Amino acid sequence: MPKPIRLNAFEMNCVAHQSPGLWRHPRDRSRDYKKLDYWIDLSKTLERGLFDGLFLADVLGVYDVFGGNAEAALRHGTQTPVNDPLLLVPAMATATSHLGFGVTVNLSYEPPYAFARRMSTLDHLTGGRIGWNIVTGYLDSAAQGAGKPKQTAHDDRYAIAEDYMTAVYKLWEESWADDAVVADARAGVFTDPSRVRRIRHDGPHFRIDALHLSEPSPQRTPVLYQAGTSPAGRDFAARHAECIFMSGPSRKVIAPRVAAIREAAARLGRDPSGILMFTLLTVIVAPTDAEAQAKLAEYRRYADPEGALTLMSGWTGIDFSKLDPDAIVQHVENEAGRSALENITRADPDRTWTVREVAEHVSIGGIGPVIVGSPATVADELEAWVDETGIDGFNLAFAVRPETFRDVVDFLVPELQRRGRYKTAYRKGTLREKLFGGSARLPPDHTGANYRQVWQAIEAV
Template identity: 50%
Template sequence: MTKQIILNAFDMTSAMHNSHGLWKHPDNQRTRRYKDLDYWIDMAKLLERGLFDAAFFADVAGVYDVYQQSKDPAIRDGLQIPLNDPAFVVPAMASVTENLSFAVTVSTTYDHPFSNARRFSTLDHLTKGRIAWNIVTSYLPNAARNFGLDNMVKHDERYDMADEFLEVSYKLWESSWEDGAIIEDVVSKTLTDPGKVHQINHNGFYFNVEGPHLSEPSLQRTPVIYQAGTSEKGREFAAKHAECVFVGGPNPEKIRYYIEDIKARAEKWGRNPDHIKALSFLNVVVAETTEEADLKFAEYNKLWSPDAAKALYGGGSGYDLSEYTDQDDYFEYKHTEHGQTSAKSLTKDQPKKLTVKEVLNRFETINSNNVLVGNPVEVADAIQYQFEEAGLDGFNLAHFVTPASLEEFIDLVVPELQRRGIYKTEYAKGTLREKLFEHGSSVLPDDHPGRIHRQSYITK
């Protein structure tokens, strides 16, 4: 059977996501409607019509405040603010769909494993096993101050925290409750067998959690684990924990390198590399003809906000582009405690050194290298090339104008991908994990490090 594309809608429960300045477009409904439950219900129905695998919700814990050493550029142009909690829209979206799944972003630096475990068990129950957790470690200085810290936790330590966060989570999801703990025995007046519910008694460096988990096991027990990050620490973390990795790069060759590296590391953890799916970023401007698509792209460029783009890059990389004044200087890599992927994207990951002027110019307009523009056949050609050349399993699809960009993709591109046999014509059955993987289990496979906790019951 031909390998088929996994497709998620890359979104955020905010007035804008990463379509900088496009809130001004008259057809952009999200700016006005993102606060309305009906908007997200309509979105769920649209995505299921397009046979999307999931709605993938990004999230942040603070305002982008590196560029110009100010929050103003981000706030002025709606860069991921105002922003609501994505977890609350999921049950409503699930109630009007049968197969669409949901990936929700939660930070391991600014949340707690006990409360987070209950959040995801609840969502997995309410969606009947259609939940994934996108793990982030967070990098914004404002986020650190929002949670009482003077400075951000250093990059590598954030991953150490995340590793222990996952250990606690697995204990809560996998070992706290045995199968069959709920017995509903009227004669003995016992709803739940206390002998099958266990404390986890975790005493670690960052977390101390007695347990037991408050929620009974859901269909997946542990949600499908998503993770993004191509730093050394990020790839090692993904190799150990992730079932789906979000991988970026300047070209298909670099993306393939990251994927192969993560899978090789996973084998060292005793994992089957086929139990890891790799997705990358995708943005599309499509119309019936190439000329119409080019005109649409030009229209979007007129509304583009360079300041919002620079603010996003500043938060991700730690580089304040307003401080770079000598445009003939080379734009050099320097270590920060922000995101290493963003820091490398315009330095180490470039085939040749860029000047400051070349870097700044990249933010003045939409980067055409990151957007597929054309008619349905041209766009499908480009998607298929990236899919096959990079060794990807799928994409997180962004969108400039919502819902118009998604509607155009569903109506024009999806049928072309289906004709080529690289996109499904119907949903598979089962939970999200069963849909994604051929191991046939709704719970973690035996080779996953989290599974070792499944039978490690700890007596109260």
């Protein structure tokens, strides 16, 4: 039986996400990012298309590497201004019944004690449809906004993240027993104090001595997403992630990354098939190939090359404003994100990229490929990606919002369903149950599940 294809929508609470300049398109609603009706309408469209989730990216800093200041980011609207993604979720959850919500929160600037409560609250309010994209940050501007002189070194950020994860697992999994809340009106007891434990965590980076403030939510720990593809990021993902987002320009680049993470997970005792892999794509689909190509040509008239280089400068830590447009782009190691530039410079050993070509590539869909064509043409491509790389689905970026997602729902989803490669109904239950089946809680082979054992040990005495 062919592997089903999964879809997430890749969005951000800002103007220009992955396609800078397209906010100027006459059919684009990006300027409505600060209006709830835009997000409610989008969530309804995605649920109509049986998307697994709406994945909300976020960044706490400004893309100020290009030109050495924030002027280009402000001028072009490249992920600036940007609002909090978490505040959108309750409104969209009220308007939907099944759609999952993956929210990006940077643990470098979020105390684990308060953050754990916010995620438990969202898990309660959504009926267990919340996920957390674990990120460690890559912008000096974000660190400076949080009172630090610069970002922490790349691999050190993952060491801090390990301690952070231990702290939040203890809060989510270990503090409250499942039966702690008795709500006994006759006895006047809402919570049995003997079934709530004080968490004491004394790690190398975080200390906690407190009760978790929320009673157990449907999933306890939110579904865990992660997007690191550096060696440190892959190790972290293999240990913690349930869903992994990656980006790469071709199937031959993505396939070994998928295999490496699954192999690392297996070495840690996890079921490698129990991790869902999603790769970044932008789909431009229309009833015919000619119409889709015409739509792409129309979109390109609004693309913003300097806005694209502003993004790339932030992603890579390289000031592209200092480079000649015809200069060859070379790979450079630094403390920013390490996969964006590698996707360009190391993707194809037989090709070199100029700065001008990078700008054109990134201006629609970011660093991911753009698939253009009729429903049949696009479905053929998506099937090839899944079958040849081992991924489970796609994180779909938009060019024009919400038109890109509406086209996918109206044109592509029916074609995938006709081929038996896409679901025709949602599973019941929480986001974790919809994605994996089984329990609403972390699976037994996940490192976070170990923190549940404290109650099993107490009950065994």
